[in-house]
Amino acid sequence: MKKLIAVLLAVAVLCSLALTGCKSETPDSPESPSASGKDPNRVIKIGFVFSAIISTDAWAQTSENARLYLEEHCENVETYKVENIAGGADCERVMREYINDGCEIIVGTSFDYVDYMLALADEFPDVTFINGSGYETAENMSVYIAKLEQGRYMTGLLAGNMTKANKIGYVSSIPFPDPIKQLNGFAVGVAQANPDAEIVTLWANSFNDPTTEAVCANTLIDQGCDLICIDLSSSAVAQVCESRGVMFIGSSVDMREFAPTQQLTANCWTWGPWMAEQVEAVRNGTFVGKWCELDINDGAISLAEFSDKVPQEVRDIVADAEKRLREGYEVFAGPLYDNTGKLRVKEGEVLSTEDANAMQWFLPNVIDNWADKPVD
Amino acid sequence: MRKKRYFTLEKRLSIPFGIKLAVPLVSIVAGFLFSAFFLVISGESPLEVYSVMLDGAFGSAYGLSETVVKMIPLMIISVGVAFAFKMQIWNAGGEGQLHIGAAAATYVVLHLNGCSRFVTILAAFLAAFICAGIYGLIPAILKVKWKVNELITCLMLNYVATFLIAWLIQGPWKDPSGFAFPRTRKFPASGELTTLFDTRIHTGLLIGLAIAVILWFVISKTRWGYEIKLIGAKEKVARYAGVSVNRNILLVMFISAGIAGVAGMVEVCGITHRLQANFAAQIGSSGMTIAYLAQCHPLGAVLVSFLFGGLLVGGNTIQKLGLPVSTVQMIQGSILIFVAAGAMFTNYKIVRKERRLGHD
Structure with missing residues (x-):
């Protein structure tokens, strides 16, 4: 019995070593992505953070539809999503990981995220932040909501x-x-x-x-x-x-x-076309953070x-x-x-x-x- | 005469340390293997998924720091409820006590303007501990006086506490300048726990570790700890030995609940810096699971909380591979089930026996 356990233990250790060794480069310190080049044809990475599980939450689905709209209608755009992130300890980490991965735009979907996004917007002036709901904005942070x-x-x-x-x-x-x-x-x-x-x-x-x-x-x-x-x-x-x-x-x-x-x-509620405009504004360096109350004429x-x-x-x-x-x-x-x-x-x-x-x-x-x- | 060979479970008389360590590790690997089957079916590479998961949680200084951030409240609440579990008092009210603690700390921090950080945090700590402790006394008194099952009352009181918070943040404590979103004002800097090593790890880590070590010492090295274990093992024996069971129920529930309240305090003072809904998502309900997996050992709870934190952090990371959140929850769930079920092999061993079947 002892031998068996020893063998299993060794296998477990080897497995976990092998698994951790798989990925070599690990971003150690948060760094802002190099937007200095400003190549207008660059691929813009966009990270979405959802507070709910999209398939069971209609409000989250409106922003997920916007993400799908970007995928479909925008050139040179890559989107990512992470669901089920309650406001609190988790959302800041997910956003920082996105920034580490080179995301230029972070889209949040909950007013619980506002504090963290404002702090991150201050820390990463080259990253653009967009949040669904809330009122506070920054130079590089917009809020979208509708009338x-x-x-x-x-x-x-x-x-x-x-x-x-x-x-x-x-x-x-x-x-x-x-x-x-x-x-x-x-x-x-x-x-x-x-x-x-x-x-x-x-x-x-x-x-x-x-x-x-x-x-x-x-x-x-x-x-x-x-x-x-x-x-x-x-x-x-x-x-x-x-x-x-x-x-x-x-x-x-x-x-x-x-x-x-x-x-x-x-x-x-439909955010896709508005969000596509924001992505293009980021691409051209003309993005201005503001509180955007979209109405019926914005679609x-x-x-x-x-x-x-x-x-x-x-x-x-x-x-x-x-x-x-x-x-x-x-x-x-x-x-x-x-x-x-x-x-x-x-x-x-x-x-x-x-x-x-x-x-x-x-x-x-x-x-x-x-x-x-x-x-x- | 025929013999029949069969396998049976036999309780271990003593549990070697190697077994204590090997069983959960093997269980974790088994959970990963089990999930791998489903990942392959859904067209994912298990190796890639697991490497990203482990890398996200433990593979970088940042990931590791975030795992510790996640571990801090989990560790405190699980150590707290484990203390009551030691005495076979099923404090399932950790979530509610956590909320009460967070509310008490919030009240103190928002009303102690102008005090130094040390004074503010100390006051918030005491307020959280005492208020949550008193909240934990409700099921304890009901149990002592009228033998009401504490499991039920604790679970019910969880709802009371979360609704109390909902009322506070939507009503009297709502941030007047917060555009009427249901949350309190932001804490002044004096109410924020100091962060360590330029990460989000805050001094709640030290508070938690201190609590775990103190409880370990109390349980395993003191006479009172022995009494608690005795009550847990055989209440009647304890009574015959002259141990006051009722007094201990009240005292242990007070301390257990108070510690759970401290978990709420460190989360609001260390991370959210204000009281808002969902600030403790996944924490309250995980406390009992961790306490169970750690077999109610305070230091074990620290270790399990660390792994549990990694499981949650890594789970968020793998979503970026495009994995649906339900798959992530499936992986997390199967690992937990394997670890929980595998715990049987810590206490029992499989032995091979022979039985003689009667004459032909």
């Missing part, structure tokens, strides 16, 4: 027209300004289409928690909602709606595969193909809204009151981007059960 209320406004109009029960369910993630802004954009659309309809809101307290999301969806359906809209990344609500025969509006990407008969449409906001359930007149209403948005229609135009009766946007005024990004109040047709009522 998401535009898409929500269109689905709000659709929902207001489609509900028979005048009770629309809305499952969202965490009540901080960005999701609240989207919910209110939706509420503006619903109010315009159907003043009698109310929006019952539940917060799953997570961006991707299928169990809780399914509970939320079932609760809303049990309360009599006949249409559920989500601002979440899992497919749980879609599946519940499909099995219980309740209309559904998806989020981030087309979720038709999970609710083939019940999905009316979905709010889709960032669109709706998925309508299902057969949506009648032509409703499609026309949404198409008209899309046209108005493209011509500069503002979703949060006054007068807007919150659900406590307080005037939030005066007649003739428009909510500023800053105020929209600090929204902590709900429109009157939003029934919100969040125990901790947001205060301002």
Whole structure:
């Protein structure tokens, strides 16, 4: 027995030695890639870091679609991806490894990464950083996000027209300004289409928690909602709606595969063309880091193909809204009151981007059960 | 008369050190071989994948430093829960205690403005230890008073703690200048642990190693440690010997939970520098696994945490080969399963026996 173990031990040691010896060059100290040459035809390496597992997370899929777009449409580009990196110790390491490997552009997808990306942007001025969501930027760091209320406004109009029960369910993630802004954009659309309809809101307290999301969806359906809209990344609500025969509006990407008969449409976000522009800017040395709120005219906001359930007149209403948005229609135009009766946007005024990004109040047709009522 | 030869498992009377070392090593290799089969099926070269994995985790000074960064909270939390396991008290609440510790440390750091780093960190350490310890006393008191199974209450309290954090960072502790993202303010420099060797390795490493050595000393060299082991081995015997079981349950749970809380403190003070959601992903739940794999030995937990950290770091690295994350998790999972299952061979040996079958 002892001999056997000794032999196995020796094999184990040899194996591990052989394996570690396979790769000779190991980058010891982080060095910025030589962008000094600035050959415009050079291959640009781009490293993507995802906080979730792409296949199970719709928000991550929007950035993965952008990566695939770059692969397809950009010349001399190599992309890499690492998934399932929570904010914290891991994301900085993955980004540093990318930089060691010669990546010129690092794309993050989570506001948890912002601190680390800002620090790295400072340390590596030759590397370009791009993060999906967040507000802080640097000379070599941009943030991409969209004027998401535009898409929500269109689905709000659709929902207001489609509900028979005048009770629309809305499952969202965490009540901080960005999701609240989207919910209110939706509420503006619903109010315009159907003043009698109310929006019952539940917060799953997570961006991707299928169990809780399914509970939320079932609760809303049990309360009599006949249409559920989500601002979440899992497919749980879609599946519940499909099995219980309740209309559904998806989020981030087309979720038709999970609710083939019940999905009316979905709010889709598209970053690919914008990101391709950034890559070319890096290639030409003209990149400027800034906060980029893309809108419907940038192609960032669109709706998925309508299902057969949506009648032509409703499609026309949404198409008209899309046209108005493209011509500069503002979703949060006054007068807007919150659900406590307080005037939030005066007649003739428009909510500023800053105020929209600090929204902590709900429109009157939003029934919100969040125990901790947001205060301002 | 016929004889039948067969193999059977027999408990080892004593466990030689060589076996203790060889069994996990062979198990790791077996786990790699098992995964290699699936890698080949999915068209990958196992040799390339494993070399990149090991290289990412241990092959460079940077990779090694990051493995240590990952190891620090794992080591502290696993040493903490292992201490309770020694007494057969199943502290499954490490994750919750870690969160409470992190919250307590955050509170102290954000409110002790103007103090020196030493004072701030010491206060954060004590706050994390005491608050998490008190949190760990809840299941201990329930067990002592009403014989409530601590495994269940600990697991439940994990949820309570994570939701408490969620409420804090979305509500009262939310960074007022943070664009309303759910996270606290960034710590002042005095609340950050000092980093070592120009890497992200922070002084939490020394705190963790000190805790591990102290616990090893307590368990193996002191009378109290002997009592704890006695309770773990046979509670009735301990009672007859005059050991106060209830007092020890409370004390050991307090210390075990307190140490888990320190793991949270070093992670927020050493790495994230603010309290945010997911700051301890993969740490809380791994503590128990590591404690088990290390057979509840404090110094063993240090070693296993190092390997575990490497497994996580290397796992991220191989994704850049284009491997889907599920394959990475499959490799990590199979290595863990092989090591856990292989642990049987530490305590048991295979022996060959003969049995006489009756007369024909």
